[in-house]
Amino acid sequence: MAGIIGYGAYVPRNRIKVEEIAKVWGADAPSYKRGLMLQEKSVPSPDQDVITMSVEATKHALTRAQIDPAKIGAVYVGSESHPYAVKPSGTVLAEAIGATPEVHCADFEFACKAGSEAMFVCMGLVDSGSIEYGLAVGADTSQGAPSDALEYSAAAGAASFIIGRDPGVARVIDTYAYMTDTPDFWRRSYMHYPRHAGRFTGQPAYFKHITSCATGLMEKVDLTPKDFAYVVFHQPNGKFPQRVGKMLGFTKEQIEPGWLSPILGNTYSGSSPMGLTATLDVAKPGDMILMVSYGSGAGSDGFVFEVTDRIDGVRNVAPGTRELLDKKTYIEYGTYAKYRRKIRMGE
Amino acid sequence: MSTSAKYWRGIPQRYRLEAERCASCGMEFFPPRLVCSGCGARKFMPIKLNDHGKLLTYTVIRVGPSEFCEQTPYAMGIVELDGGVRMTAQIADVDFDTLEVGMPLKVEFRKIREEGQAGILCYGYKFVPE
Ligand SMILES: [Zn+2]
Numbered sequence: 001m002a003g004i005i006g007y008g009a010y011v012p013r014n015r016i017k018v019e020e021i022a023k024v025w026g027a028d029a030p031s032y033k034r035g036l037m038l039q040e041k042s043v044p045s046p047d048q049d050v051i052t053m054s055v056e057a058t059k060h061a062l063t064r065a066q067i068d069p070a071k072i073g074a075v076y077v078g079s080e081s082h083p084y085a086v087k088p089s090g091t092v093l094a095e096a097i098g099a100t101p102e103v104h105c106a107d108f109e110f111a112c113k114a115g116s117e118a119m120f121v122c123m124g125l126v127d128s129g130s131i132e133y134g135l136a137v138g139a140d141t142s143q144g145a146p147s148d149a150l151e152y153s154a155a156a157g158a159a160s161f162i163i164g165r166d167p168g169v170a171r172v173i174d175t176y177a178y179m180t181d182t183p184d185f186w187r188r189s190y191m192h193y194p195r196h197a198g199r200f201t202g203q204p205a206y207f208k209h210i211t212s213c214a215t216g217l218m219e220k221v222d223l224t225p226k227d228f229a230y231v232v233f234h235q236p237n238g239k240f241p242q243r244v245g246k247m248l249g250f251t252k253e254q255i256e257p258g259w260l261s262p263i264l265g266n267t268y269s270g271s272s273p274m275g276l277t278a279t280l281d282v283a284k285p286g287d288m289i290l291m292v293s294y295g296s297g298a299g300s301d302g303f304v305f306e307v308t309d310r311i312d313g314v315r316n317v318a319p320g321t322r323e324l325l326d327k328k329t330y331i332e333y334g335t336y337a338k339y340r341r342k343i344r345m346g347e
Numbered sequence: 348m349s350t351s352a353k354y355w356r357g358i359p360q361r362y363r364l365e366a367e368r369c370a371s372c373g374m375e376f377f378p379p380r381l382v383c384s385g386c387g388a389r390k391f392m393p394i395k396l397n398d399h400g401k402l403l404t405y406t407v408i409r410v411g412p413s414e415f416c417e418q419t420p421y422a423m424g425i426v427e428l429d430g431g432v433r434m435t436a437q438i439a440d441v442d443f444d445t446l447e448v449g450m451p452l453k454v455e456f457r458k459i460r461e462e463g464q465a466g467i468l469c470y471g472y473k474f475v476p477e
Contacts, residue, residue: 013440045418045439045440046417046418046458047418047437047439047457047458047459047473048457048458049458049468051456051458051468051470052455052456052457052458052470055456056455056456059456083458083468084468092362092470095358095362095363096362096363096456096470098363329440329442338417339417341417345416
């Protein structure tokens with residue numbers, strides 16, 4: 001089976017607090033903080049997007065992987081906020097890291113699941129022997145409509161993984177996928193902000209797909225929650241991953257290292273992948289990690305990883321995910337509105 | 348000449364900091380050139396510049412071109428990379444009162460500009476504090 005050879009994350013420096021957003025819309029900040037378990041979220045600068053964050057996260061992944069980028073045979077960027085409607089993000093990334101021209105590029109989109117999708121496909125191509133190394137990125141600079149509940153969580157960040165044939169820092173033990181047609185969240189063409197089906201995004205959507213995927217995968221590999229050192233779920237807010245973990249029989253301690261959403265927000269395609277990079281930052285050789293993504297529309301990709309002894313040698317050669325989260329500057333709603341182009345400008 | 352073509356020709360320098368070293372005297376050039384200004388030779392070896400450097404001088408732009416109004420005010424600096432090449436670029440993610448000659452900076456990949464609402468997006472290098 002394939003393995004993760006190198007990994008890296010990237011988070012823009014700007015943060016906005018829940019209180020700052022709530023103040024503008026006359027909302028009750030304490031109830032959002034309690035209800036969604038969110039404190040603050042990351043905000044990209046005007047010169048940052050999915051492409052720039054992917055490049056920076058990948059530089060960190062390459063520093064850990066120590067491979068020749070020209071040997072990367074596939075570059076897959078998963079996002080729902082690709083900067084162009086038509087023109088790939090992947091070619092810019094591939095060019096920036098020196099992987100062109102003998103490389104296959106594709107941009108993936110599946111709400112918040114596009115990043116794990118890229119990982120899934122890279123693992124398949126590596127296992128089939130079609131490529132030596134694959135680069136999988138999950139990144140987003142998502143937006144919630146002003147005053148919508150999503151505005152409190154929609155954040156920006158990226159995670160990047162070099163997938164290869166040797167076990168690397170974490171061996172892929174098995175994968176599993178669970179999909180159904182569930183219209184819980186969507187954005188139509190030319191619409192600026194997504195729409196969601198309120199409470200319908202919970203039980204029949206997020207919880208059903210993640211629990212089904214996690215259960216199916218654990219049965220497939222004959223493991224139970226207590227066999228895992230850590231577990232990472234998609235994090236649309238702070239509360240959902242904690243609740244789904246409890247439903248499946250995982251402890252707070254197993255969820256904790258990859259539970260970034262309270263201080264990061266929901267980075268959509270980057271969400272569970274960044275949870276994994278933060279978990280790899282603290283994992284020890286021999287640790288088993290379960291990761292289950294979730295993308296609206298809807299589906300979950302599940303992965304079981306076993307951390308190898310190579311982790312200790314690469315962990316500190318690039319910045320850790322929480323180290324990146326610690327570098328921050330708080331901005332006000334006005335700056336946030338300007339950076340996210342919520343202000344209508346003159347022609 | 349379209350913007351696309353001009354931008355595209357600079358991709359190796361803009362994205363990957365590809366430069367050249369004179370094969371006879373060792374002087375480094377960024378962007379690459381045809382004739383060495385040190386010794387007049389015309390043979391060069393491709394090199395990749397270091398991602399790290401230090402700030403030589405800077406200014407803060409408070410009245411910028413209208414296309415940069417979202418980022419104004421912003422800092423511009425001349426940075427000497429480890430290896431000696433000097434380049435001019437924006438210094439992003441910096442509090443202006445921490446700007447200091449000699450401060451260590453590193454390269455980050457950023458969006459440099461947009462060709463209006465419908466044109467291409469131009470990417471390249473900026474510097475951020477270490
Ligand atoms: Zn010369």
